[in-house]
Amino acid sequence: MKRFMELWQYREFLRTNVKKDIRGKYKASFLGVLWSFINPLLQVLVYAIVFPYIMRVQTPHYLVFLICGIIPWTWFITSMSNGTTCITNNSNLIKKVYFPREILPISSVTSGMVNFAISCIIILIFALIDGVGISWHIIFLPLVAIVQYVVQLAFVFLTCAFNVYVKDVEYMVTFLLNLAFYATPILYNVDMFKGSKFAFIFKINPVAYIVEAYRKIFYLHEIPNYRELGMLFIISLIALAICYSIFKKLEKRFAEEI
């Protein structure tokens, strides 16, 4: 309880950190914050050009299909890569100032979420333009986002703490994220792998469930599979508790090891 009181006391630090993350990154550039939205859009553009023509994908409204996967994935990948290095990149703060260390991983996931929330407008715009439309299912969006938030925070607590002790973690994370991109149904549909021996990948990949849920909301206009999501939420809460306690153990020697 005392920990939460302290975190609450430091809420302004979380807020300024998120602000620095979002506005500071592109501050010197001409387009500024817009870059955080242009980047995923350009990525969508690349895949939207490449896949239908080269790979002969038959999915209808492929652009919207794609964008429903890319935008959540962008949140995932930015929180994971910024989160993993959030302690090591702030070594000057860790060595010289006391503050609850968990603020740093929390703020890297949170700033990703703020970007994601704004990016959802992009998804909606594309859904309207492409004729998919918008339905009332959008009310499930916050629920799915919360699940994703917890999953990411659990991962980040673990990787950022390990990265202080073994610097290789950040490079391994980069590789694993690269791999996970193809193990997540972003470019393709899970149904393509029905009955295949690779189908188990989507059972063990938490991001696959999340992307599927977003797709149901924005693209298929269905109610997300709440049983799966509920299970995922419970498991990720347990994982979060475990990862957080590991983080708290390892945090004691951050200032010495960094």
Added chain:
Amino acid sequence: MKKENAIEVRNMTKSFKLYSDKPNTMKERLVRGWKKNNNEIHTVLKDIDIEIKKGDTVALIGVNGSGKSTLLKLMTKIIYPNKGTVETRGKLTSLLELGAGFHPDFTGRENIYFNAAIFGLTRAEIDKRIDDIIEFSELGDFIDSPIRTYSSGMYMRLAFAVAINVDADILLIDEILAVGDQHFQDKCFAKLEELAKSDMTIVIVAHGMEALKKLCTRGIWINNGVVAMDGKFEEVSNAYLKECA
């Protein structure tokens, strides 16, 4: 913890591992894994016992590498002791580094929020102090320019202005008194004197004995990781200066 104390250090020992060349990567760990005892343990502080009463202003003195800054870091809870305990009571602010969290592309005003927030102030608390901070920094209209355009003197003035206006029950200061020109240094010193007279507990690490004399009532001389002398500031500093001469 006794009621009249702000800081209590009990039988506290802190040691660091000394790596000849720290194996940082996985490869190095695997290669070196088989010879485990290639690092020595260096004990920085041995069996330290210190009690500091509320409202005291205490100077930690000693030669470089004697463990003064490590002791401050332990009090701040940036690092933790291997043995014994370090306890503090009340809100603690440590000024080990000025301008923590400054971002060069943001204005001085925004950076005041960044910096003060690291010390655990809420938005309302910063709003209340911001005029004092800006006035203290003497930056005037520059406060709304990005701090990458500041000179190093202006940067330090802003940083010190924030640091000194973050009020706390315990203030730990590590050799940061020499900021800005003579006028600004005098002003900082006057502010510190004012704080020292209040009921704030202050622990200072510094080398300028003349300046410390005006601030501190008590001196703790740390030599080779043990408390060599603890008492009235005059006596401790005289003994220390005699030893160094």
